[in-house]
Amino acid sequence: MADRFSELIRNCPPDRWEDPSPCPGWTAWDVAAHVVSNHRRAIAGLDRSGYSAPARSEDLPQAWDAASEEVKAALRDPVKAHVLLEEEFGSITFEEFVRRMACADTLIHGWDLARATGQNEVLDPGAVAVATEILQPEVGDIRMPKAFGAKVSPAADADAQTRLLNFLGRQV
Template sequence: MNAIAERYRRHADAFERKIAEVRPEQWTNPSPCAKWNARDVVDHIVSMHGYMLTPVGRRPGPAPSVQDDPLAAFRAVRADVQAVLDDPGLAGTVCDTPMGRMPAERHIDEVVSDDLVLHGWDLARATGQDETIPAEDVARLWAGTTAIPAEVMEKLRTPGAFGPDIEVFGPEVKVPDDSPLQDRLLGLIGRDPRPAGSGTGADSGN
């Protein structure tokens, strides 16, 4: 198994565990993403998985809706994406994306696999779970995010730049320079990493 497929599997496993830990009454809890509750976070992740399949000519298989069964809905669509990553022919298919032409596996890695990490934090914050992001993921995401050119970052923070109702990052939330790297990463992408209830009220991106 290649590094991208293994990274996706690890991220999906972690996100699935978080879904499984959500109590029924917590699904309507507000999340750090403006206008989204905990169920909406999972719905976004499931929808994004579907978008990853389109460039290789696939569609999500039959599955319950996120409204009916968030865990089963995610398990089904993650299997669809994992099947693409595990097939060298499909994984290597070069496709058009909002960020340019690239192999399908790189598109999955840079979009939905990273989303699983960041929205995993959102889901954990919304439902009172452990918010710790693995150090290797924090370091990789920090390196990649801080390398984004200013003009591209501005577009990523612009609502609707990549499609209706899509906002990749929210306005930066300033945190002290000596804060843990996870906190600085979260602030950079528009999350307030401080304990719930002590934030600035700044909106987060999606």
């Protein structure tokens, strides 16, 4: 999922960063900055340090590359991967938080970024299956302000990607 998000952020046409995204009130830049910020937040959770959201003056593809590489490096470190994160993260290991974050954030917001910027919106079917498995049982926890919107009823013949996106409030 990180590689796909890297492709989307690097290939974003420069004139499309301010285009509206499927996330109400967010532009393509806001969506990408949110994903970068959550990766920074995950790393900060390892040592309880602070983190900041990307500033408008930052090079967003560079910020993404740095944050993504830090997460990948921490996952390769068996000690860091198994650090138990505090309550703010749900009292789960770093590795499990990243797995969930990748599904909810990197995968779904990758679709949001692709939609906003006119790029390929097709999600990896395996990632869609994992995200569905992780997110559907959390239906009560993910329906909150600034998270996922109300479910959209999918068409009877909707594919797995469309059903997941509709479940998360996206109009497809």
